[in-house]
Amino acid sequence: DAGVIQSPRHEVTEMGQEVTLRCKPISGHDYLFWYRQTMMRGLELLIYFNNNVPIDDSGMPEDRFSAKMPNASFSTLKIQPSEPRDSAVYFCASSSADDRAEAFFGQGTRLTVV
Amino acid sequence: KQEVTQIPAALSVPEGENLVLNCSFTDSAIYNLQWFRQDPGKGLTSLLLIQSSQREQTSGRLNASLDKSSGRSTLYIAASQPGDSATYLCAVKAAGNKLTFGGGTRVLVKP
Numbered sequence: 624d625a626g627v628i629q630s631p632r633h634e635v636t637e638m639g640q641e642v643t644l645r646c647k648p649i650s651g652h653d654y655l656f657w658y659r660q661t662m663m664r665g666l667e668l669l670i671y672f673n674n675n676v677p678i679d680d681s682g683m684p685e686d687r688f689s690a691k692m693p694n695a696s697f698s699t700l701k702i703q704p705s706e707p708r709d710s711a712v713y714f715c716a717s718s719s720a721d722d723r724a725e726a727f728f729g730q731g732t733r734l735t736v737v
Numbered sequence: 738k739q740e741v742t743q744i745p746a747a748l749s750v751p752e753g754e755n756l757v758l759n760c761s762f763t764d765s766a767i768y769n770l771q772w773f774r775q776d777p778g779k780g781l782t783s784l785l786l787i788q789s790s791q792r793e794q795t796s797g798r799l800n801a802s803l804d805k806s807s808g809r810s811t812l813y814i815a816a817s818q819p820g821d822s823a824t825y826l827c828a829v830k831a832a833g834n835k836l837t838f839g840g841g842t843r844v845l846v847k848p
């Protein structure tokens with residue numbers, strides 16, 4: 624397996640524009656997580672899915688953020704409208720259902736909102 | 738709410754010295770603890786995974802211990818090399834398979 628795949632790797636957009644980040648988890652993994660990393664706050668869990676169903680979205684900062692998982696091999700994180708304070712690195716991770724399982728992370732998407 | 742703390746936030750050592758990185762967590766009801774390495778501008782690379790039933794885990798020059806009852810884990814890196822310079826993150830997995838991360842320790846190994 625190629626691991627967790629995120630796209631794009633870098634995104635620069637203007638304030639007010641819609642941004643869509645994409646993630647392909649490792650095949651067979653039941654859990655998918657979206658994290659955000661900033662210098663000030665470190666790594667924060669935004670939302671996670673189990674078997675394509677959102678389980679906990681309490682980390683989503685505002686209604687401008689939304690996430691979907693239409694099938695087991697694809698998830699999106701959308702920001703609409705984007706703001707400069709959304710600039711961060713967004714990571715997607717996946718793991719199997721086993722409580723003991725390791726989590727695997729993608730390479731991240733570096734988002735810059737100008 | 739689980740809180741994970743890593744001390745120190747930054748560490749600088751001469752090459753060859755052993756590194757000791759600390760991680761503490763407030764809720765001992767965890768499934769496992771994972772140590773990651775992150776190079777500047779890069780993603781997270783998993784180094785070691787310790788299950789809640791284990792006391793330690795080793796991989797090459799890396800050794801991680803876990804004391805679940807006291808809420809502590811330590812990552813030891815023997816005979817440090819400049820290539821070990823990176824940020825090291827610990828994360829605990831608890832109910833819901835969620836990972837909660839510490840703030841990381843930024844390590845610089847000077848030649």
